[in-house]
Amino acid sequence: MTDGEGGSGIISPAEWRKPSIRFTLTALQWLLLVSLVVVGLGPIVWLAKSAITPTLDTIIHPVSLFPHGAAWSNLREAWSTVHVGLYFWNTVVIALGYWAAQIIVATTGGFALSVLRPRYAALINGLLLGTLFIPGVVLLVPLYIEIVQVPLVHTSLIDSYWAIWLPAGASAFNVVLMRRFFDNLPREIFEAARIDGAGPFRLFWSIVLPMSKPILGVVSIFAVLASWKDFLWPLLVLTNPNEQPLSVRLPSIESQTSLGVFLAAMFIACLVPIAGFLVFQRSFLRGGGLGGAIKG
Amino acid sequence: MLDQLREPAFTKRGLSRTSRVPRRSPITWVRGGGLSTLLFLAPLLFVFGAFSWYPIVRTVVMSLQHTNLVQPATWVGFANFKAVWHDPLFPVAVKNTLYFAGLALVFGYPIPLIAAVLMSEVRKRRGIYSALAYLPVVIPPVVAVLLWKFFYDASSTGVFNTVLGWIHLGPYPWLQSQQWAMPSLVLESTWANAGATVIIYLAALTGVQTELYEAASVDGAGILRKVWHVTLPQLRGILLVTLILQIIGTAQVFLEPYLFTSGGPANATLTVLLLIYNYAFGNSLGGDYGKATALSLMLAVFLAIFSLIYLRATRSWSTR
Numbered sequence: 001m002t003d004g005e006g007g008s009g010i011i012s013p014a015e016w017r018k019p020s021i022r023f024t025l026t027a028l029q030w031l032l033l034v035s036l037v038v039v040g041l042g043p044i045v046w047l048a049k050s051a052i053t054p055t056l057d058t059i060i061h062p063v064s065l066f067p068h069g070a071a072w073s074n075l076r077e078a079w080s081t082v083h084v085g086l087y088f089w090n091t092v093v094i095a096l097g098y099w100a101a102q103i104i105v106a107t108t109g110g111f112a113l114s115v116l117r118p119r120y121a122a123l124i125n126g127l128l129l130g131t132l133f134i135p136g137v138v139l140l141v142p143l144y145i146e147i148v149q150v151p152l153v154h155t156s157l158i159d160s161y162w163a164i165w166l167p168a169g170a171s172a173f174n175v176v177l178m179r180r181f182f183d184n185l186p187r188e189i190f191e192a193a194r195i196d197g198a199g200p201f202r203l204f205w206s207i208v209l210p211m212s213k214p215i216l217g218v219v220s221i222f223a224v225l226a227s228w229k230d231f232l233w234p235l236l237v238l239t240n241p242n243e244q245p246l247s248v249r250l251p252s253i254e255s256q257t258s259l260g261v262f263l264a265a266m267f268i269a270c271l272v273p274i275a276g277f278l279v280f281q282r283s284f285l286r287g288g289g290l291g292g293a294i295k296g
Numbered sequence: 297m298l299d300q301l302r303e304p305a306f307t308k309r310g311l312s313r314t315s316r317v318p319r320r321s322p323i324t325w326v327r328g329g330g331l332s333t334l335l336f337l338a339p340l341l342f343v344f345g346a347f348s349w350y351p352i353v354r355t356v357v358m359s360l361q362h363t364n365l366v367q368p369a370t371w372v373g374f375a376n377f378k379a380v381w382h383d384p385l386f387p388v389a390v391k392n393t394l395y396f397a398g399l400a401l402v403f404g405y406p407i408p409l410i411a412a413v414l415m416s417e418v419r420k421r422r423g424i425y426s427a428l429a430y431l432p433v434v435i436p437p438v439v440a441v442l443l444w445k446f447f448y449d450a451s452s453t454g455v456f457n458t459v460l461g462w463i464h465l466g467p468y469p470w471l472q473s474q475q476w477a478m479p480s481l482v483l484e485s486t487w488a489n490a491g492a493t494v495i496i497y498l499a500a501l502t503g504v505q506t507e508l509y510e511a512a513s514v515d516g517a518g519i520l521r522k523v524w525h526v527t528l529p530q531l532r533g534i535l536l537v538t539l540i541l542q543i544i545g546t547a548q549v550f551l552e553p554y555l556f557t558s559g560g561p562a563n564a565t566l567t568v569l570l571l572i573y574n575y576a577f578g579n580s581l582g583g584d585y586g587k588a589t590a591l592s593l594m595l596a597v598f599l600a601i602f603s604l605i606y607l608r609a610t611r612s613w614s615t616r
Contacts, residue, residue: 009506010522011417012513021519025417032414036428039487044431046455047443062455101343109340116333124337131348133603137548137569138596141576141588142354143347148365169343200332229436231551236577247438251555254442263446266439273434277427284434285426285495 044270051075051267055260074264082257084246084265091228091245092272094164098227099220101169106219107212110178111204115190125179131172140232143167147237163237168227174219181215182208218287221280228273359590364582376590386591388563389571392553395478396485396567397546404486404493405542409535411490412497413523426498430491437488441555444484445471448556471557474564481552481565489545493538500534501527536610544599568595 015021050058051074053067061068079085113121147157157163185208193203209216231247238244241252246269254262277284325331359376361369380386415425432440447455448470457467470480508526517525528535550569553559559566559574568591576588 009504009509010413010527011519012509014513015519028414029418032411033425033428036411036425040428040431040491043440043443043447044435047439060453062449062453063458105339105343108336108338112333112336112340116329116336118330118333118337124340127349128344131344131352133600134352135544135548135596135599137572137592138355139348139351140572141583141585141592142351142358144576145358145363145365145585146346146351146354166343167347169339170348172344172348175340200329200336204336225434229438231438232554232573247436250438250442259446266442269436269439273436274431277431277434281423281427285430286499 044274047263047267047270050260051264053260053263055258058259058263071260074260075268078257078261078264078268082253082261082265083242084249084268086242087244087246087249088268090243091247091269094161094234094245095224095227097161097165098168098230099223101165102171102174102223103216103220105169106171106174106178107209107216108204109175110182111208113175114179114182115203115208116200128172128175131170132176139167140236144236158237159240159243161238161243164227164230164234167233168223174223177219178212178215181212185211217280217283221276221283222287224276225273355589355593358585359593361586363585365585366582372586376586377594380587380591380594383571383587385563385566385571389566389568392478392563392565393547393549393567393569396482396549396565397543399479399482400485400542400546401539403482404490405539407486408490408493409497409531412494412501413527415494416498416501426495429494432488433491435488437551438555440488441484441552444487445556448480472561474561477557477561477564481549481556484556485546485549485552493542496534496538497531500531504530540603540606544603547595547599 011021011025049067052070052072053074054069054071057064057068079088112118113125147163150157157166189207189211190203193207198206228245229247230245234245235248238248241249246265250262250266250269253265257265358369360371360373362372362375363369411429415422415429418425449455449457450467450469450472451457452461452467454467454470456470460466460468469476471477504527508530509522512522512526548569549567550573553565553567553570554573557565559570572588572591572595575591576583576585
């Protein structure tokens with residue numbers, strides 16, 4: 001990923017010096033950049049512009065570059081009158097629990113399977129890898145019924161955030177990712193710690209976790225993003241509108257809200273993922289490649 | 297080398313100090329760290345047991361039962377499977393899902409690859425390219441769909457129809473016509489997902505050995521031939537994986553047909569997952585969970601068999 005001369009090497013320096021090749025490639029890359037700006041950035045810029053444009057103006061001139069008059073009130077109205085503020089905080093709370101569940105399960109489980117390695121680790125690994133191959137749709141209905149009628153304790157978790165948080169922890173991908181990372185930590189350090197008298201809890205908290213910051217960051221980012229994007233499951237288990245996250249509320253408020261306010265609400269829903277992406281770009285793009293690496 | 301020799305001995309002893317005791321009684325098990333290991337595994341075992349392994353088994357059981365949560369479940373054998381099989385909507389949903397998956401391959405499979413290869417040769421500010429490509433991936437899918445739904449406005453003042461009107465095309469009916477609805481869904485879905493694949497390819501492209509390109513250059517290969525004979529063969533492992541992942545993903549498409557069209561117009565975008573949803577949750581009088589689980593099992597088994605055949609058929613080619 002080095003910048004400057006070299007690229008990935010498809011084009012040799014000799015070829016790069018030929019004006020025809022240089023011109024064609026530069027033109028193609030500019031074309032790519034322009035289309036990426038239009039396709040990738042365009043809809044979001046349009047949404048940002050329309051969020052502060054009067055409804056009527058958006059309807060009459062949907063593709064004008066500049067709004068005729070600003071309507072900052074759209075954002076205010078969306079946040080308070082349409083209760084987007086409430087749904088926003090619901091989304092935040094759901095995301096925090098989702099993140100905590102995934103991190104706790106993945107770190108403790110990965111640590112036990114990679115470092116402590118009990119005799120039955122192979123069995124658990126097998127079961128985990130098995131779930132990676134089961135499409136999520138298989139779980140939908142039985143999981144829903146399990147939430148409606150929780151076995152053994154005979155209550156219902158409908159309208160409780162636990163109905164989202166607890167199943168969120170069952171991400172085999174995260175556990176496998178974490179286990180692989182722990183596998184590559186130097187074993188000598190564990191042995192040295194053991195000789196110095198550190199038990200498994202000390203080893204986990206003071207040695208393995210601090211050494212795993214990069215992977216913890218990647219898993220955290222993708223946990224929060226996945227929670228923010230989730231739609232179907234919260235739609236099923238959260239029936240009370242006051243508890244629902246943005247993704248579930250947006251389709252329902254569409255018909256009752258004026259277009260400008262609705263677009264402002266959608267823009268608010270995008271803010272956290274986009275800001276997170278801009279801040280943690282490196283982790284996003286590195287972690288995005290992991291998806292292929294672990295399965296390949 | 298030394299590490300490799302030492303590692304088995306270390307792992308066999310684990311973190312215990314007393315595991316040299318030959319007999320394993322509960323006390324030596326606790327002293328040997330067995331209990332703390334189990335404590336560390338407790339969150340994983342609880343969460344996966346309750347919310348992954350148990351529901352998987354439950355699906356199989358429920359598909360053979362008649363359940364509506366009110367009356368006790370009764371065993372009905374394969375009646376649910378038969379009912380799904382004879383549902384006139386079943387072939388429609390299968391056909392639509394195959395259509396969606398096929399269109400998604402045509403639109404979505406070559407574009408990320410071409411973009412990634414071009415981007416890998418960008419000399420300056422490559423980060424901007426990958427950031428722009430990845431941006432749609434972080435947009436919440438619900439927002440993306442609702443935004444595109446507005447763009448797809450079928451009147452001549454709709455966003456896409458206005459833009460296409462500049463070059464004297466359209467107006468197109470987009471989501472409102474049986475013929476255009478599915479391609480419209482696929483277009484949005486490709487927009488939303490292509491960036492993730494681009495990033496995977498970019499990561500894989502950095503792994504291609506530059507010596508191979510140099511050797512190809514020495515042998516007189518031009519740029520396109522190097523891409524064809526070096527880059528693509530070197531990426532074939534990841535290309536095969538992304539292909540199967542995309543097929544598995546598109547076979548489970550739900551959000552786009554649910555939010556864009558609710559399966560319409562005239563069931564033109566009714567997918568298998570939407571049918572499962574309708575069986576289980578679409579009826580306000582109570583869901584037919586038996587049929588829903590039967591159909592989801594059929595989909596899962598189909599995908600499993602398909603993946604196995606695919607992996608078997610491409611194994612020799614991908615590891616050569």
